[in-house]
Amino acid sequence: MATIRFKENSYNGADNESVLDILLRHQIAIPYGCRAGACQACTLQASPSQIPDDCQQGLSEGQIHQGYFLACQCRPMQSMDINTVNTGAQKIPATVVDKTPLDDHTLRLRLSCRLRWRAGQYITLWMKDVARCYSIVSAAHLEPYIELHIRVHPRGIMSQQLFANTKVGDVLELQGPLGNFVYEQEHASQPLLLIGSGTGIAPLIGIAREAIDYKHEANIHLMALDRTAKHYAMAQLETLKNSAPQCSFQTEQTENAESIISSQFPNLRGQRVYLCGGQDFVQRIRKKCFMLGASPRHIITEEFINFGPQDSN
Numbered sequence: 255m256a257t258i259r260f261k262e263n264s265y266n267g268a269d270n271e272s273v274l275d276i277l278l279r280h281q282i283a284i285p286y287g288c289r290a291g292a293c294q295a296c297t298l299q300a301s302p303s304q305i306p307d308d309c310q311q312g313l314s315e316g317q318i319h320q321g322y323f324l325a326c327q328c329r330p331m332q333s334m335d336i337n338t339v340n341t342g343a344q345k346i347p348a349t350v351v352d353k354t355p356l357d358d359h360t361l362r363l364r365l366s367c368r369l370r371w372r373a374g375q376y377i378t379l380w381m382k383d384v385a386r387c388y389s390i391v392s393a394a395h396l397e398p399y400i401e402l403h404i405r406v407h408p409r410g411i412m413s414q415q416l417f418a419n420t421k422v423g424d425v426l427e428l429q430g431p432l433g434n435f436v437y438e439q440e441h442a443s444q445p446l447l448l449i450g451s452g453t454g455i456a457p458l459i460g461i462a463r464e465a466i467d468y469k470h471e472a473n474i475h476l477m478a479l480d481r482t483a484k485h486y487a488m489a490q491l492e493t494l495k496n497s498a499p500q501c502s503f504q505t506e507q508t509e510n511a512e513s514i515i516s517s518q519f520p521n522l523r524g525q526r527v528y529l530c531g532g533q534d535f536v537q538r539i540r541k542k543c544f545m546l547g548a549s550p551r552h553i554i555t556e557e558f559i560n561f562g563p564q565d566s567n
């Protein structure tokens with residue numbers, strides 16, 4: 255059993271318990287977001303010799319050198335002396351320049367900030383000690399703001415706050431951008447099939463826009479899935495389709511995804527497939543696309559993190 259020493263106190267961990275869970279179980283207030291190694295909200299610091307493997311993914315060389323690690327991914331193999339880090343130094347102020355409901359439960363937020371990003375990457379948005387990851391719809395070289403599509407969950411700490419209280423002119427804090435879920439110019443001659451469930455279509459709209467802007471030669475088809483075929487992003491999908499002759503889209507119900515993909519794309523050999531949505535959805539559709547002939551190397555995925563029923567986005 256490993257012991258965590260933190261701010262002059264010691265805490266015992268259970269078998270296979272993460273540093274984050276040990277601290278939370280002892281009622282130590284510590285920032286965290288995704289609990290999946292994506293948002294970096296739970297970054298702490300220890301002596302490099304005490305840090306186990308696999309809990310520094312996504313951190314920079316400099317951060318690794320300083321002994322930074324992700325508490326949610328760190329299962330101590332020995333006792334650790336842990337310190338907080340100044341995450342404030344890594345956060346960037348972002349001003350809300352637009353806030354528009356796209357339907358009853360989806361919000362479009364546009365943020366102005368001094369960053370470079372690619373459509374399809376994600377940022378971590380902070381409100382006090384709450385952090386959540388959101389995929390980026392806009393492309394930095396096409397518009398001067400980060401656009402996010404945020405599904406408002408009835409018990410979502412962050413999304414409820416953004417929906418109810420955030421106003422144009424407010425200054426939020428963000429970290430990032432992170433991730434490699436982006437358009438790849440070197441594959442301009444390969445047809446693109448972009449399949450997203452719910453707001454999973456958001457980064458795919460951005461990727462399609464970048465592809466069109468970079469003169470993608472082959473077809474680009476977007477499949478937007480949701481609980482009903484009336485999709486929140488219909489207007490943006492129409493605009494996209496009208497912007498390039500090689501671009502098309504369809505909206506469908508998520509529950510019919512597999513049968514629609516099978517009947518419409520019986521042979522996916524040679525296609526580049528991008529998938530985005532909840533973990534179950536992405537894993538199911540990845541398997542289906544593989545069975546229809548898509549090479550595993552050509553299936554690029556982004557899974558949304560499930561924060562659980564008490565603590566959604």
Ligand code: FES
Pocket residue numbers: 286287288289290291292293294295296297324325326327
């Ligand atoms: S990376 Fe640990 S909570 Fe997100």
